[in-house]
Amino acid sequence: MSLNLDARQRAMLEEMHVPVWWPESVVAAAAAPVPAPEPTATPVRNAPRSIAEAMADAPELVAARAASPLVSPALLAATPLVVPTGAVASMDWATLQQAVAGCVACTLSNHRKNTVFGVGPAAPADGGPPQADWLIVGEAPGENEDLQGEPFVGQAGKLLDNMLKAIGVSRHGSEDGQPHKAACIVNVLKCRPPGNRNPGVDEVAQCAPYLRRQVELLQPKVIIAMGRFAVQSLLAETVPDVQATPLGRLRGQVHQYHGVPVVVTHHPAYLLRSLPEKAKAWVDPCLAMDVWKKRTAAQVAVQAELG
Ligand code: URA
Numbered sequence: 001m002s003l004n005l006d007a008r009q010r011a012m013l014e015e016m017h018v019p020v021w022w023p024e025s026v027v028a029a030a031a032a033p034v035p036a037p038e039p040t041a042t043p044v045r046n047a048p049r050s051i052a053e054a055m056a057d058a059p060e061l062v063a064a065r066a067a068s069p070l071v072s073p074a075l076l077a078a079t080p081l082v083v084p085t086g087a088v089a090s091m092d093w094a095t096l097q098q099a100v101a102g103c104v105a106c107t108l109s110n111h112r113k114n115t116v117f118g119v120g121p122a123a124p125a126d127g128g129p130p131q132a133d134w135l136i137v138g139e140a141p142g143e144n145e146d147l148q149g150e151p152f153v154g155q156a157g158k159l160l161d162n163m164l165k166a167i168g169v170s171r172h173g174s175e176d177g178q179p180h181k182a183a184c185i186v187n188v189l190k191c192r193p194p195g196n197r198n199p200g201v202d203e204v205a206q207c208a209p210y211l212r213r214q215v216e217l218l219q220p221k222v223i224i225a226m227g228r229f230a231v232q233s234l235l236a237e238t239v240p241d242v243q244a245t246p247l248g249r250l251r252g253q254v255h256q257y258h259g260v261p262v263v264v265t266h267h268p269a270y271l272l273r274s275l276p277e278k279a280k281a282w283v284d285p286c287l288a289m290d291v292w293k294k295r296t297a298a299q300v301a302v303q304a305e306l307g
Contacts, residue, residue, distance in 0.1 A: 082106070088209040093217050094127035096210065100190045105206040108191035114149035115191055116141040118214065120184030121173045128217075133292060134169050134183035135220035135260075136160070137211070137230040139267060140199050146192035151185050156268040160185070160226075163268070167285045181292070186214055188233045199229055208233060215260060221295040222288050223260050227267025234262055251284060254291055261295070263288040 082105035091099060100117050103109060121130040138160075144153045152160050164170055170180035189199050189207050211233065215223070225231045228247050234257045235242045239250065247264060255262040265284035266277055 092127040093129040118186035132182040133221040139229040140189035141192040
């Protein structure tokens, strides 16, 4: 790891309990106030509305709903996928967002206040995806995320933001007035499981086409998969028996999800509970940054070649 760290990165390492030494001048610089207005990231928020209203915006799901008028666990077991994968696969970002907002493919839709599509730089008005080289994938919205319609707004989100900030990445595209590399943050599930229980297999299956389309549209240079549900969802096709493979064994390597490199790390909520793991987890964003640098360098070389 480079020791050419700025004050913020050092603060981050301290928070992660990675011991570092630095001279008084750096401490003084770190203590100096840096009052700069932060641009706000753009959560894809959905005002609470009825399922009927939401479905009016998502004709594909209305059709799917008509074919399967009851969403119950028994029906889900009998009906492999309510989310029409073919339709989702051709949606642009704006349409995908609407489809998620109106989704009633599983029983989670009965309990949610908001769907949580993701957060990141503002998407362009033409319906295209936001510009973000980084995609961070978590598990599912919790209570606060459900209320606010934005992923990772609690303590785990604070740790995640600090970890990203330490490597110059941000959901806002900048921090404290300094430009950062932009990240989109999304979850495997777009709706909160009641009581913050684990996602069900059927729920993950219904939501998978949305996540896949988000990746296809964003074309990030690197994905960070946080925690076992993100890892199992993203690596199901490339890691044999991923369900039974301990997450620790998948860290430190670069995996693939539909042509995009994936780096595995612990879920920040777990890191909040485990100080030793929190210190060790620092290598994961560093590995992701190596991947990003290599892909960026390769892209620059290709562009130079093409003139
Ligand atoms: N945990 C997650 O996995 N996602 C969130 O959005 C919040 C907490």
